[in-house]
Amino acid sequence: MASRRATIGQVAEAAGCSTATVSRVINGGAMIRPELRSTVEETIRRLGYRPSAVGRSLKTRRSRSIGCIIPSLTNPVFASSISGVEMVARKHGWTVLLSATDYQRDRETDAIESLLSRDIEGLILTVTNPDDSPALDLLDREKVPYVLVYNEPLVKPRPAVTVDNASSTRQLTEKLVTLGHRRICYVAGRFSSSDRSRRRYEGYLAAMAAAGAEAMPVIEVDYLATTEDHRRDLADRLVSAGKPTALMCSNDLLAISIIAALRQLGYRVPKDVSVTGFDGIALGGMLSPALTTIDQQPTKLGLQATQWLLSGLEQDADIDREIQFIDFEFRPGATLASAPGRSRKVRRAS
Amino acid sequence: MASRRATIGQVAEAAGCSTATVSRVINGGAMIRPELRSTVEETIRRLGYRPSAVGRSLKTRRSRSIGCIIPSLTNPVFASSISGVEMVARKHGWTVLLSATDYQRDRETDAIESLLSRDIEGLILTVTNPDDSPALDLLDREKVPYVLVYNEPLVKPRPAVTVDNASSTRQLTEKLVTLGHRRICYVAGRFSSSDRSRRRYEGYLAAMAAAGAEAMPVIEVDYLATTEDHRRDLADRLVSAGKPTALMCSNDLLAISIIAALRQLGYRVPKDVSVTGFDGIALGGMLSPALTTIDQQPTKLGLQATQWLLSGLEQDADIDREIQFIDFEFRPGATLASAPGRSRKVRRAS
DNA sequence: CTGAAAGCGCTTACAG
């Protein structure tokens, strides 16, 4: 077990002053006689005194800590956003308490309850559905400041940092259309646990409609395609969906697994089938061929959300219930090519 | 700002009893008159009372929180281990405070100081060098319990959960040798910030020696090969290293980036050059060809380390200063093939 | 079975 740490009282005694003085030395600001200050500082060093955040928090009613709740740590898109959160928090002297929900909505409320009991002052989080969320309702009720990341609330105004999922996916879809694709299929991780995925799907629909192309049935999967069973399932779905020439996946990780599965099924990517992702995880750019995707700068999203949250917290100001849209960028990659059998010249759908 | 939470005093007053009784209801164990208990429970519910961990910690001198320090969140191998840490912590009612060091040794001590001031009871961490670590020395001096993950301390005995880096890499190297490779090059992320990488290199050396093959100069890189400059550098190194037929990378992420770079340089993997990784990140299995690697089960490492730490913490027992070696598994993948130009029959180096 | 009281480690008006 840990040895008992020195307390402010012990420092005061050893330095021959009051705890108030030690406290003032630690926290700066107050006027202290220079000699006394040195004595105290020396004593602090000698005893290896480290102020206890618990004692301080109880008195100040501030913990300088925030919670961070994400669906999963094993999807790099979330790990990257946390990386941004951690960087900003550290820089400002705040601590991050981490919790993962494994995409289960019930766990969101549990995680919040648990973090609130730890006296966090605010939260950065990604939830299942920001427009129907008991977890966020709880935060609103208790007036706990938070900023959403990735989520894009449509109905209830809530603070969020995200890309415009629909319009970015729409633009991506338009690229495919320009390359002659008409049989484009949207491949989704479970819609029910991702508002992002649903928004992106809407962008796909809009682009298809605008191009006069018929939307194909969504291929909704609840797996990353890594097993033989998954591959068989995927093969069946492709056929029954009507042999798409392009698959737009709702996120990068899914896209990467789909590409591997397709290859094993004998499809060439992108010659036979084009595949696109969404997120911009760093690994996508390290693949060969590099993944074609929309880069929403995951780390930056985390950075920006945390800056926003902390500036509110540090100024004791409310956080505007608005969406900060971050720029996205089309990353060409090489998993996207012209539709098979298509002539050089662009055929415009009438 | 957050609305002021109900306190135990308010609950006591509303329920018409003492705070001691409320405390007993919350914490269970004590005998309470059934009607009183119900009244208190009802009041707690009505006021939405949530005990403050700060108040409790100050009194009990236990925070039920642990710190987790890792080099980086954007390498999935660490994100996965944290995932394991978080799962176990949550299951046991503990909270995880997270900090990243960006592979900078100085930041390790900073992170520890910061977390200790937050009154964590123990730590899970991966450091630069467990055999020469001011950070770990600090923990030892203050008798703060911790368990290392991935690190493999050789000199000073310290609690760690890891694979046997040398012998696993040795076995991996033997596979390459069996496939006829002799010009095998070890590609390392910066040695100075990874004891794992150095240990793995030793395994490579041992296997090469045992096979009577000459070890080639290490290709030490301080980048993930993602830019044109990196590729040029890599190309030069390959030539000056003596055109290896196989590259053994110190970790999966590096291997993945090297594979992409090789492809862009015109090498076919594995036909011209075989490449192997180390770690077993999930993404490696989703690539095509799948990455050949040693799977050290990153999530399980985190799980096991945390179980170990928490069992020590909960029983107030010291943690043995020993290494728990976890099983590793060779994952065949498809980035490894016979050495180019090699006949079916195995030529044994004399 | 229950409560009054002390005290965990701090900070901060208040007084001097």
Next chain:
DNA sequence: CTGAAAGCGCTTACAG
């Protein structure tokens, strides 16, 4: 410029 004292939200011997 400095200190005595109160109090933040809890838990826990102690007494009854």
